[in-house]
Amino acid sequence: MxxxxxxxxxxxxxxxxxxxxxxxxxxxxxxxxxxxxxxxxxxxxxxxxxxxxxxxxxxxFTAAYKERGALNTLLQLPAGTPGVIAASAGNHAQGLAYHAHRLGIPATIVMPTNTPTVKVTQTEGHRATVVLHGDTFDAAYAHARELETERGLTFVHPFDDxxxxxxxxxxxxxxxxxxxxxxxxxxxxxxxxxxxxxxxxxxxxxxxxxxxxxxxxxxxxxxxxxxxxxxxxxxxxxxxxxxxxxxxxxxxxxxxxxxxxxxxxxxxxxxxxxxxxxxxxxxxxxxxxxxxxxxxxxxxxxxxxxxxxxxxxxxxxxxxxxxxxxxxDLARSGRLARLRIRLQDQPGALFNVARIFDQQRVNIIEIYHQRVFTTLPAKGLITDIECETRDRAHLDRLMTALNEAGYEASPVELA
Missing domain, CATH: 3.40.50.1100 (Rossmann fold)
Structure with a gap:
């Protein structure tokens, strides 16, 4: 019908x-x-x-897929191309620089001034000329397009090409x-x-x-x-x-x-x-x-x-x-923890806590004492103990043992 x-x-x-x-x-x-x-x-x-x-x-070789698009573009440029330019502080910069150098094509990469030094060094290691300009990618991009016109270079966009x-x-x-x-x-x-x-x-x-x-x-x-x-x-x-x-x-x-x-x-x-x-x-x-x-x-x-x-x-x-x-990740899984424990400021206090860690076979990594910057009374103190456990269940057993021994203990949680 x-x-x-x-x-x-x-x-x-x-x-x-x-x-x-x-x-x-x-x-x-x-x-x-x-x-x-x-x-x-x-x-x-x-x-x-x-x-x-x-x-x-x-x-x-440069640890990213970006090489593929950069190389495909470079291989289609007319013979005698005076050079290529890009704005990038990441993998596109390195992929383009690496293959441009292999092919004998001069490459200029514009990066923001706050680009980590290691990324600048890695890009220069592929024989590219690095220009640091502006505080943002947008500023670097705009400057790259200006240099493209001024120097007769070919701009290679990181994705919109x-x-x-x-x-x-x-x-x-x-x-x-x-x-x-x-x-x-x-x-x-x-x-x-x-x-x-x-x-x-x-x-x-x-x-x-x-x-x-x-x-x-x-x-x-x-x-x-x-x-x-x-x-x-x-x-x-x-x-x-x-x-x-x-x-x-x-x-x-x-x-x-x-x-x-x-x-x-x-x-x-x-x-x-x-x-x-x-x-x-x-x-x-x-x-x-x-x-x-x-x-x-x-x-x-x-x-x-x-x-x-x-x-x-x-x-x-x-x-x-x-x-x-x-x-x-270790902290979130319970294999690494920081416990905040309230103690009395007297001889043997830390020893007695450490004995519980030993009994539970928990490895202590670091201990931090805080006597001054605390709201506790003058004879009280806060101790933060970083420790290593096998898993979340092991950490829970330690917390139970501390509580049963009369200690106020709480984990310092990650966001």
Missing amino acids: ATNSLPDPRPAFVPPVTIDDIRAAHARISDQIVRTPTFISRTLSELTGATVYLKFENLQ IRVIAGQGTVAIEMLADVPAIDMLITPIGGGGLISGMATVARAADKAIEVIGVEAELFPSMYNRINGTNMPCAGDTLAEGIAVKEPGGITSTMVAELVDDIVLVSERSLEEAVSLLLQIEKTVVEGAGAAGLAALLQHPERFRGKTVGVVLCGGNIDTRLLANVLLR
Whole structure:
């Protein structure tokens, strides 16, 4: 039976990047990048209820997938190009600098003046000229576009460029070739280049593959753009590699058409994911690189029963920050604790407490006495004892023993 229906007023979506573009990019760059492995994680699969495959892009030479898009762009520049320029304080800077040097193309990278020295040094180590300008990325970006015109350089955008998107999409080409059973791709979103390329590959597959994006709760820029929300984008996130305030124009259009859903993850989930990947998979990832696993941990019901491909998109994390993340995870799991105990200021008080720790086989790491800056009476004192236990149950047994011995003891909790 015929039905009357109004025509769809929206123009048909014409993808700016096609599967053929991504296949061509893969053929173009495949002999000059690392063919990173995709391995199943049986432990993470048991933990999350999904079948979890990890793509180890943190094993690229510059420890991030960004090399792919940068190289694909560089290989398509006209002969005699005087040089390239970018604004970046992260993985894009290093990927572009590394491959530009390999290809004999001068590279200039504009970074904010507050960029950590180690990132400046690493980029200069790839023979790029680093220009420090402005206090923010926006200021550095504006200056890079000025230098582009003044010096006749070619600007290479970190995500809003069809050549870059095609290059990033090669990650999915390899994942699905290695593991055809994958029926869901979980991908971090910053500016949207990686997920735009990967979603293009997924839509060209001969079966249905869901594409789920992940953003940090502190920087839900693409989520806002797609869903029409206005949540703030600000804060100190562990996932600095995807801390983008404004997603790209090209990528926003592609995400709106090709991506099934975007989920947000907390800082605590990001920290837990970084720690688990080091403990279980013995691999170092940065906060953005752990975002996919963070989504699995925080939203298990969304992924349970699926065969998921997760991109560990980068491994460039400051070693001191990594140490803090690992120690905080130990504290949250009960294996490391700081206990605040009220004592009387008299001989043997600390000895008697320490004896309880010995009886419970708990290792004391540090002891802090506080006699002056306290609201206790003059004969009272506060002692903070940092200690190491086997697990949360072991810590609970220690707390019970202290309470039964008449001590006021409480854990100093993390935020």
